[in-house]
Amino acid sequence: MHTNLADGERHFRFERLTFRSQGQKLIGAVWIPAETTRPPPGILLLHGFPGVAPIMNDLASSLCQAGFEPMIFHYRGCWGSGGRYSFLGALTDARKALNVLIRRKEVDGENIAVVGHSFGGLVAIHTATKSDNVKAVVALCPVSSLTKHLMSPHRKVILRRGLPFVSGLAMKKALSEWETLSERYDPIDYVDQISPRPFLLIHGDRDDIIPIECSTELLARAQEPKEMTVINGADHIFAGKRGFVTGRAVDWLGSVLQGRQA
Numbered sequence: 001m002h003t004n005l006a007d008g009e010r011h012f013r014f015e016r017l018t019f020r021s022q023g024q025k026l027i028g029a030v031w032i033p034a035e036t037t038r039p040p041p042g043i044l045l046l047h048g049f050p051g052v053a054p055i056m057n058d059l060a061s062s063l064c065q066a067g068f069e070p071m072i073f074h075y076r077g078c079w080g081s082g083g084r085y086s087f088l089g090a091l092t093d094a095r096k097a098l099n100v101l102i103r104r105k106e107v108d109g110e111n112i113a114v115v116g117h118s119f120g121g122l123v124a125i126h127t128a129t130k131s132d133n134v135k136a137v138v139a140l141c142p143v144s145s146l147t148k149h150l151m152s153p154h155r156k157v158i159l160r161r162g163l164p165f166v167s168g169l170a171m172k173k174a175l176s177e178w179e180t181l182s183e184r185y186d187p188i189d190y191v192d193q194i195s196p197r198p199f200l201l202i203h204g205d206r207d208d209i210i211p212i213e214c215s216t217e218l219l220a221r222a223q224e225p226k227e228m229t230v231i232n233g234a235d236h237i238f239a240g241k242r243g244f245v246t247g248r249a250v251d252w253l254g255s256v257l258q259g260r261q262a
Contacts, residue, residue: 010034012064021076021096024083028073028097031064032106039108041135041257042101043070046094046127048118049087050162051079053237055140056117058246066250068257069107073097077167084168087119087177091185094127102133111135111257115249116142118210118236122187125218129193136256138200138249141207141236144191144214144221146182158209188221195223198256202245204234227252 011034018027033040043063045056056072063070075093077085094114102109113136116124121142128134143149150158152175159174191199199222203215212230219228229248234241 010065010067017071017073017100019073019096019100021093022083022089024076024081026073026076026081026093026097027079028071028100030069030071030101030104031060032069033064033067036067039106040067040069041111041113041253042104042107042109043068043253044094044098044101044112044114044124044127045070045072046114046116046120046123047072047074048116048120049158050085050165053117055238055242055245056120058242059115059249062246062250063253066254068250068253069101069104071097071101077169078165085166086169087174087181090119090123091126094123095130098127098131098133109133113137113253113257115253116140118142122181122185125187125191125194126185128197129190134197136198136200136253137194138202138253139187139215139218140238140245140249141203141210141212142187142201142214142218143210144188144217145186146178147186149211149214150178150182188217191218191222196225198225199227200249200252201226201228202231202248203228204231204236204238204241206233207236209236 013032015030060070074081075090076083112133114124114127115138117140121139128137201215203212205212231241238245
């Protein structure tokens with residue numbers, strides 16, 4: 001689908017896509033920038049639980065306008081993707097999605113970044129440690145340690161809010177998966193493996209879901225090059241601050257990735 005835009009804005013093609021992960025059909029979309037002279041860098045956008053926060057749609061549009069090719073997809077068991085939702089399965093789904101983006105013929109598969117929000121921040125950090133194709137990482141209000149920062153009562157509150165929007169995941173199973181995540185996949189244990197690739201953290205100082213201490217801890221544990229931007233007055237979804245967050249992330253990616261079409 002081609003989209004008509006106002007004068008001065010880049011034309012682009014919006015393409016829906018499907019792919020399979022462990023036998024499940026997942027759905028997603030890419031924004032393909034027009035008027036490029038070379039393959040654009042690809043940006044994999046990883047949403048949180050249970051779905052896409054508005055900041056991620058803003059990022060997709062702005063990244064495309066800046067000459068990147070962003071891709072969003074839905075993990076198994078949510079928002080039209082097949083199968084049963086699984087926090088652990090999301091890690092596998094993200095690696096599969098990354099391979100789909102890398103293999104797209106119009107994308108510079110050697111110049112890829114991952115951007116994750118909330119739980120997607122954990123997924124982004126984990127995905128980067130599993131692929132040398134990832135050249136930069138952006139984490140928006142990510143958790144550093146589920147054990148330390150998301151204790152049992154808080155976990156249940158988050159799950160009660162999100163579980164109605166995903167398929168096939170009961171509270172008991174969700175809590176069990178979070179326990180496994182905390183034992184094996186806390187980002188604080190492997191964030192240092194992102195280096196020497198650049199890493200950007202963005203967090204609101206009024207986040208009441210994932211405290212800003214998570215990002216400061218990740219910044220301290222990560223190796224150079226690394227940066228952190230604090231958004232004053234911002235909550236977990238950056239309400240009222242999305243334009244600034246989007247601008248910061250897009251400008252930073254433009255400075256660390258090669259091949260962007262200005």
